[in-house]
Amino acid sequence: MNNHSISAEKFNRNEEHVNWHDTALWFVRQKRDRAASTVEGWEELRSLASAIKAHTLSALDEYLVQFEQNAMKNGIYIHWAANANAHNEIVYSILHSHKAKKLVKSKSMLTEECGLNHFLEKKGIEVIDTDLGERIVQLAQEPPSHIVMPAIHKKREEIDELFQQHLHTQPSGGDEVYLTREARKHLREKFISADAAVTGVNFAIAETGAIVVCTNEGNADMGVHATPLHIASMGIEKIIPKVEHLGIFLRLLARSATGQPITAYTSYYKSPRPNAEMHIVIVDNGRTDQLAEPNFRSALKCIRCGACMNTCPVYRRSGGHSYGYTIPGPIGSILSPNIDLKKYSSLPFASTLCGSCTDVCPVKIDIHSQLYQWRQVIAEKKESGFSKRIAMKISAKILSRAKTFHAVSKISNTLLRFLPKYISKAIAGKWTKQRELPEIPQYTFLEWYEKRRKR
Amino acid sequence: MSRDLILKKIRSAKPDKMDLPVLNVHRFKTESNVKETFAKNIESVGGKICTVTSKSEVLMRIKTTFPDVKEVVSCVEGVDIGTVALDKKTSAKELEKLDLALLEGQCGVAENGAVWISDKNMFHRSIPFITSHLVLILSQEHLVENMHEACERIAHCDDGYGVFISGPSKTADIEQSLVIGAQAALSLTVYIISNS
Numbered sequence: 001m002n003n004h005s006i007s008a009e010k011f012n013r014n015e016e017h018v019n020w021h022d023t024a025l026w027f028v029r030q031k032r033d034r035a036a037s038t039v040e041g042w043e044e045l046r047s048l049a050s051a052i053k054a055h056t057l058s059a060l061d062e063y064l065v066q067f068e069q070n071a072m073k074n075g076i077y078i079h080w081a082a083n084a085n086a087h088n089e090i091v092y093s094i095l096h097s098h099k100a101k102k103l104v105k106s107k108s109m110l111t112e113e114c115g116l117n118h119f120l121e122k123k124g125i126e127v128i129d130t131d132l133g134e135r136i137v138q139l140a141q142e143p144p145s146h147i148v149m150p151a152i153h154k155k156r157e158e159i160d161e162l163f164q165q166h167l168h169t170q171p172s173g174g175d176e177v178y179l180t181r182e183a184r185k186h187l188r189e190k191f192i193s194a195d196a197a198v199t200g201v202n203f204a205i206a207e208t209g210a211i212v213v214c215t216n217e218g219n220a221d222m223g224v225h226a227t228p229l230h231i232a233s234m235g236i237e238k239i240i241p242k243v244e245h246l247g248i249f250l251r252l253l254a255r256s257a258t259g260q261p262i263t264a265y266t267s268y269y270k271s272p273r274p275n276a277e278m279h280i281v282i283v284d285n286g287r288t289d290q291l292a293e294p295n296f297r298s299a300l301k302c303i304r305c306g307a308c309m310n311t312c313p314v315y316r317r318s319g320g321h322s323y324g325y326t327i328p329g330p331i332g333s334i335l336s337p338n339i340d341l342k343k344y345s346s347l348p349f350a351s352t353l354c355g356s357c358t359d360v361c362p363v364k365i366d367i368h369s370q371l372y373q374w375r376q377v378i379a380e381k382k383e384s385g386f387s388k389r390i391a392m393k394i395s396a397k398i399l400s401r402a403k404t405f406h407a408v409s410k411i412s413n414t415l416l417r418f419l420p421k422y423i424s425k426a427i428a429g430k431w432t433k434q435r436e437l438p439e440i441p442q443y444t445f446l447e448w449y450e451k452r453r454k455r
Numbered sequence: 456m457s458r459d460l461i462l463k464k465i466r467s468a469k470p471d472k473m474d475l476p477v478l479n480v481h482r483f484k485t486e487s488n489v490k491e492t493f494a495k496n497i498e499s500v501g502g503k504i505c506t507v508t509s510k511s512e513v514l515m516r517i518k519t520t521f522p523d524v525k526e527v528v529s530c531v532e533g534v535d536i537g538t539v540a541l542d543k544k545t546s547a548k549e550l551e552k553l554d555l556a557l558l559e560g561q562c563g564v565a566e567n568g569a570v571w572i573s574d575k576n577m578f579h580r581s582i583p584f585i586t587s588h589l590v591l592i593l594s595q596e597h598l599v600e601n602m603h604e605a606c607e608r609i610a611h612c613d614d615g616y617g618v619f620i621s622g623p624s625k626t627a628d629i630e631q632s633l634v635i636g637a638q639a640a641l642s643l644t645v646y647i648i649s650n651s
Contacts, residue, residue, distance in 0.1 A: 024631050039566075040485045051476040058473040061465040074615065080458035132637060133628035149628065156630045176629040180637060187638050192548050208610075218584045218624040218639025225580040226547035236461065244478060247606035250619075251566075261496060261567035262602075262621045265584075265639070268573075271615035273580055274543070284461045292468035 002324030002343060004350040011153075011319040021153065022316040028149075029310040031259025032360065039251065049252055050364035052245050053301035057291065063206040063239045064282065070209025074271040077279040084114035087283045091116060091198065091231055092123055094279050098229050100125070100195035104187075106213070106220035107131040108200025109147050109304060110233045110283060113326045116198070128190045130219040132183050139166045145320030147327060148257050148306035153319050187219070197223030201234035201280070202303070203249060207242040210270035211280065214253065214263040221267055230269070230278045236287050237300040249303060252362035257305040290338045295373050299334050301363040308357035308367055314350050323347055330357035334370040337378070345383040348374035391429075409444050416440045480603035489565045489598045490647070496568030500622030501635045502643040506595075510534050513592055513646045517557065520644070521588060524554035530578050531559045531592060547581040556586035560593040562608050563645070564619070566601045570645060571609060573617030580616055584639040589623070592646045 012018050036042045056063055068078045079094075081087035087110075095103065103125055105111065117127045117138070129138045133150035137143065139162045144150030151159070156174025163169040163179055167186050172178045199220045203212040211232055213220045224230045240246060254260040272278035291297050309315045309329030320328035325336040325344055330351065336344035348371045357367040382389065398408050416424045417440045425432040443451075497504040507513055510533045517536060528550075529537040534557060539550070558577055560570035570591050572583065583589055599605050609617060624639035635641070 027631070039483075041483045044482065048476055048478070051473075055473045055475040058470050060469055061462045064462065064465070080456075080461055082457045082460055086457060130638065131628070132626045136628065149631070151628050152631070154630075156632075159629055174629070176632040176634050179629055180626060180634040184636070184638055188551070191638070192551055216624065217626050217637035219637070221580070221584045221618065222638050225584065236465070241475065243606050243610040244480075244603070247480070247602040248478075250606075251602050258627075260621075261500070262564075262569050262619065264500070264620065264622050264624055266569070266619040266621075268609070268612075268617045268619075269615075270617075273574075273615065282461070284457075284464070288461065288464035288468050291465065294470065297468075297470065 002346060004318065004322050004324070004346040007322035007324065008314075008318035008350070011322055012317065017155065018317055018319075021319060024152065025310045025316045028258060029307070029360070032256055032307055032310065035255035035259040035261065039255070045248055045252055046362055046364050049248050049303075049362060050301060052240065052248065053363050054298070056239055056241060057237070057297065057300055060236060060239065060291070063241060064236060066206040067204055067209055067239055068282075070207070071280060072209070074209050075278070076209065076271065077277070079279060079281045081281055081283045081285070083285050084283075087114045087233065087281055087285065088116055088119040090281050091233070092120060092125075094229070094231055095120070095125060095196055098196065098277075100229060102126045102128075102190075102194045103196050103198060104128050104130050104190055104194040104219075104223040104227070105134075105198045106200065106215060106223060107134055107150070108198065108233055109326060110200055110235055111198065112144065113285065114233075114283070116233075128187070128194070130187050130190065130223060131215070131217060132180065135183060135187065136162065139163075143321070143326070145328065146306060146309055147304050153321065188222070191222045191226045194223060194227050196229035196231065197227045198231045198233065199224060201232050201238050202253070203240050203246055204234055204238045204280075205241075205243055205246060206239055208270060210268055212246060213267045213269065214250075214265065215267075216260075216264045218265050221265060224267075224269070225273070228276045230272065230276065231281065232269070232279070233281045233283060235283050235285070237302075253303055253305055256307040256360065256362040286339050290335070293338070296334065296338060296370055298365050299331065299367075299370060301365055302331050302335075303363060305362055307360040307362065311356045311360050313352060313354065313356070318350065323350065330367045330371065331365070334367060334374060337374050341378065341381065342383055345378050348372075348378060406444075406446060409446075413440060413444050478603075480607075483601055483603060485600070487565070487600070489600050490595060492565040492600075493563055493568060493598055494647075496565065497622070497643075497645055498568075500568050501625060502568060502622040502645060504645045504647065506647045506649050508649060510592070510648070513557075513590075513648075516646070517555070517590060521555055524588065526553050527555045527557070528553060528578075528582055528586070529557045530576060530582065531557050534592075541578050545579055547579075547585060550579065550581055550585045553582070553586040555588045555590060556582045557590045557592070558583060560591045560645070561597060562605055563593045563598045563647075564600075564602060564605045565598060567621050569605070569619040569621035571605060571617060571619050573609075573612055574614035583618070583620060584624075586640055588642045588644070589620070589640040590644045590646065591620070592648060595647050595649050
C-alpha cells in the first residue's frame, strides 16, 4: 500500500527544493490564468467541452465503432486491448512481425500506465523516450512526476550529472541550453536509426478516423516520419465526435496546461504515408469500470492537461512521486482508487478539499467533490487506516451526545491549558506535527455563552 | 475477443444518452485585427514574421537572412532555392543535415500564431521537423481568427497528414527554463504575402 503522507514527508526533507517546486508550479498556474483571461468566452468553452465529453461518454460504444470504421478506411490497423497486459502483447507482436528492435517513443501516459517500456525491454527491444523530460526520468530510472512536466522534480545539477554519465556531456553546472542541445543530438541519432515509433493520442476523431497528437518538442513527428511503423496507444475515452469539436479542446488544452496558446505542434494523423504502416491500440484497462460508477464516471472527461496538479497546494508541496500512481495530483487521486482501492486508499485524503482543481479543470470535472465521495467509499469499505477509523468512531460518539461533548471539551480545555506543550501536542495528534496549537482560551464556548446570557 | 468485450461493457456501463451541444462559434468572434494578432502571437511563441509583397521578395529575403545555409529544400512553386533533390524514395536520414526548408501554409490562426500545412505542402512529412530552419509563406487572405474557423477549414482536408505549427520546437523540461530548439526546427520564420 502506498501512503501519501509518508512519501510526502520524504519530499519535504529538502525545504529549499520543496519551495522551488511549489513556486515553479504556481508560476505555471498563473500563466494559465493569464492565457485564459485573453480568450473571449473561456468559461463557455469549458462548459461546451464538458458537455461534449459527457455526450460522447453516453454514446462511447457508437463513437468507437465509427472511429474504427473510418480509421480502417484510411488504411490504419485497429486493435483492442481489455487490459495493460493485452496492450503490451499487441504492441510487441506488431513490433515482432516487423522485426523492429529499436523503438522511439513520444509521451504517452497510457504506456506508462501499462508498463510498456519494461515489458518491451525484457523482450530485448530498445525503448527510447524522446520527450526531453521523459528521457531525463528514463535515464534516472524513475517514473514521471507530472503528466506534462515529467522531470519537474529534478534539479538542473542532477540532470547535468545524469547527462555526463549517460550522454558523456561536459560538466556545465546545469546549463539548460547546452544540455538541451546535447539531448537534441542524442535523440536525433535515435530517431534516424529507429525501426518504429510509438505515440500517445490526445484526441481521436470519430468522424474522420484521425488521431491528434500535441507536442512542443516535435518529437512525436520526428519519430513517426522517420520510421516505417507508427503505433499509437489510446484509452477509450480519447474519442471526440467531430473535427469541429477539436477546435474547442485545442483552445483549452495548452492554455490550461502551460499557459501557451497552443502547443508548437498539433499533428493530425489520418493515414500512413506510402510504404509505411500505422496501428492504433484502443485500451480499456479499468475505464469501463469507472464508466459504470455514476459518481465517478465524469473523471473520464479528463484531457490530461495537468492544471489540477499545478494549482493543488498538496501536490505542489508533496511532489508527483508521493502519489505512487502514474497520474499524480487531484485527478490521479480520483482515477487510482478505481484501479485498486486498497493500494491507493490514502490518495483521496491527500487534499484539503479547497476546490481549486475543480475551478481550473478545462472540462469541469468536479474533482474535489469526487475526492470527498471516494473518502466515503474508502471509510465504508474500511480501507482507511485503523487509527483514523477509531478516531472517527470515538469522535462520532462524543459529537452526537451533548452532555458527553460538554464534559470532554471542558476536560480537554483544562488539560490543554496546563499540560506542558509536548504532551498537549501529542494529544492533539498528527495535525500539530508542523504546526503550533492555537492559544487555548480561558473557558469553553458554552461557558462563555452562558456567562454572556446571564449578563 | 477484446473488442466485443469492451463494447459490451461500455453498453452496460454508459449513462443515458445526453445531448450533443449545438456549437455557435460566432459567439467567440472578437473585434481584434486578425493580422496584428497573428503577428503578435507568432513572436510570443518564439517565431519571426515579416510581410512581403511577392514570392520573389521571399527569395531575396531568405538569401540575406540565411546566407550560410547549404542544404535547402523548397516545396513552393516559383521560389527555386532548393539545393537538395527530392524524390519518393528520399528517407529521413538523407534529410538529416537539412539547413532550411520552405513550405507554403494553407491557413494561419491569429489567436495562437499557428500555421496549418498538410501532405500537399511538404513532399516528405519529415521536412518541417528535421530541418534546422523552417520558413513558411502564407497569403494574408488565409488568416483566420481562431481555431474554430481553422477546424472548419481542415475538416474536409483529403490529405493523410497535416499539422498546425506554432513557432519553433521548444522545451522547458530543465527547471522550467525555456529553450527554443528542442528535437525539431530551431527557428521558424513566417512570410506573409500581403494583399496589396
